[in-house]
Amino acid sequence: MIGFRFRRYRFKSIQFLIAVSFAAMTTAVVLTVSYVLYDKFTRTAERNTFRGNEQIIYQVTKNLEYYIRSMTIFFGEVENTFRQDDDPTGSRLTDRLGTIFNTREDLVTIALFDQSGRELTALPSVPMRSNTQLTTQSWFRSAVENPNHLSFSIPHVQNLFKGQYKWVVSMSKGVKLTVNGRETDAVLLVDVNFKMIDDLTSSVKLGQKGYAYIIDDSAGNIIYHPQQQLIYAGIKYENVEQALKYTYGSYFDDSTGTQRLITIQTVQNVGWKIVGVSYMDEIGATKRDIGGFLVWLLALALLFVLAITLYMSAKISQPIKRLEKSMQLVERGNFHIAIPIRRDDEVGRLSRRFNLMMGRIRELMDQIISQQESKRRSELEVLQSQIHPHFLYNTLNSVVRLAGTGKNEEVITMITSLSKFFRISLSKGKQIIPLDDELEHIRNYLIIQKIRYKNKFEFELSASEETKGLLAPKLILQPIVENAIYHGIEPSVDEGRIAIRADVREGKLRLAVEDNGVGMSPERAAGLLAELPGSEGAGIGLRNVHERIRLNFGEAYGLGIESEREEGTVVTVWLPVRREGDSDDAAEA
């Protein structure tokens, strides 16, 4: 159905206009809404990532601070144990510490050295290596240089004891102890491995690929990194310099080629910073998800709107198209149509107006036709009335001549006939008169003419029985007979004869005027009734009669002419069979 409609789609149609404007408007609205939603969603996603990362890193920092505090407390406990014991280097104390040492996975070394780097006591209880360069190691130096200050070293390999090379963070402090009754400056060392730090840090998940690492505040050394070995091997790189500038907060970094969100928190007391790294392309993935969803939504909305629009525009434009079709029919001349009114909407009202207008047009056209007819009729009547003065003049001339020659009897006949002729001509103004009157009228006319033409012709009138009481328009025979005399009998050398017969044939009243005059060619006879514009003269009387009949009674009636040269002419008048008392509206017209 839609496809069918599509094929008929025209670019300048209302349907098209509605569809396009609706679609454009909806697209604009949906696009705007989508964009706003997308923008809002992605902003929210980004802000959530920011906030989430900051919370996670804050949590890690707190955990790490807690761990460092507990290590500091542990260190203080060990220090106190050494300080309060009167024999800090004795095996009794070493055993006591050994119990604690063995229960903690994260402890690598607890050791006490004097200022020259000589071992006073140590756990684990294994021999020390030679060539340790102990006094040059940073943890030792900072303990000597800043006594009574607990310092944390950067990660290094502890090389003091045989059997192991472990990566540790060293906690060291210069302490004063009483060893063998002598006050001694000593360095207390606690090495911690990365187990706890790793546990605390690697459990952090910042998105799919994100991670957290720890740097040293002062020099930017990496304390811990989940991919420490890759960093050490120089395969991976972290932009530590920029991270050093922040105490806390977030920023974007693309020094590694991909855009990453860096979140920083400072760990109190040790001067470490936790750096959280998360990858923006993961947020990008969220963006893509949202974008994809919105594209779907957009497509769906558009499809939906397009369907609705097609449906609606068709609904609106189809009645208009129907209206247009109807108007086309009117254009082609069919005024007898009415549009079915289906709904009471604008188009329905328009259709009704159209129908009303069509009715009015029909009315006006009928009116014009009837006006035209009556105009013609009155014209014909004027023509008809013009006959009389001429005829009267001729007749009176003939009477004068007859009277001059003393033919009194003929004068009387003529005057009597003339009087009867005029009485019937007037007929109280009626247009339709009894057939008998009409025949009487023509008889008087023929009597007058016969006298005028000095008995150049004979005539006879006959009416069959069924014509009794029938009606006929008045003065229709006179022009025919006049023609028969002037054009048929007069030029002829023979004695003329005119016969007028009335009968009923095929349900019509038939009046035939026969003469034996000169006649004419059948072609001319046929052409006589045809309407030749501007042709006046011979045929005009006949044509008037013909038209009068047809105007009054319709196309089925009128004149018929048959003629043969030197044989004569038969003019037949066909009229409807009407009787007195019949509806005489035609007579009124």
Add this chain to the structure above:
Amino acid sequence: MMRLRRNAMRLGLAAWAAALMLTACSRQVELQPAPDERKQVVLLAKSKNGDYWNTIKMGAEAAAKEFGVQLTFDGADEEDDVARQQELVRQYVAYGADAIVLAASDYGKLAEDVDNAVRKGVPVVAVDSEVASNRISSFIGIDNYKAGREAADKLKELAGSKGRFVILGSSPDDRNDEQRKKGIVDEWSAAPGMSVARTLYCGPSVSACESQVRSVVEDRAPAPVDGILALNAAASVGAAEALRQTGTDGRIKLVAFENSLEELEWLQEGVIQATLIQNPFTMGYLSVKTALAAAAHQKVDRRIDTETRVIDSESMFWSDNQKMLFPFVQ
């Protein structure tokens, strides 16, 4: 008009319901677990044991983790078990590995198996040791000849540019050792005082190396040995133990290769004066990365030379050297 509006509303509801259903469907799809489509990369070391191979494995694992690859580590029990390694190559090709990283235990003997593997569409990346096959995608390792020259130069410096020296390798068939040896000989050819007294091959066994070195050290004819250049970890440790036991450590200079835990101990103790270290972690990492690229039909470098460093007991605890010498484990 009313009817139109009602229809429109009905259509609207239908479309909205369809949209809801669509989103609901897409959610469900998201919740389905993704099937394991990770690439399978097999790392075949010369041996499953030893610090060196372990560090390579760590590097490979780091790369596997980063690139989302399933890594299988395998190898023979002994470094010279060529037949076993050949068998392993065939086996993993048959298992449908996507790429193989191979530390070939023999330069020539593994060539055919490598060719076959590549022909079956499994790219092979050589790590540590080269293979005589030009179907290899890439070689990742050190320039052994250059390493040999660096080590020889260090020993020359330690010995004061003169003396008689022993080169201790694992086998004349070991291509790495042979190239190192060639580098040593070339380096010393320019130093008239430096002469190679003997070249010994003691296989992958520490104790065999130790006994060979001890006999050489004790055999002082025609003159005592001034230094030893041990071309691999086993030879280095064997030599160090022999020197300590004969009490000649310090007097007989020992320059080693690689950085096994024992060697580092001996280095700190001063028995080994210097060692030439490679970066096995980087090798492992790069080999897996390269193998992946090769499996994805990307262009890879035919040869990636990794870093070497000569470390002595003085410099071994320098921060930079620590990072290279000691694998970071918690």
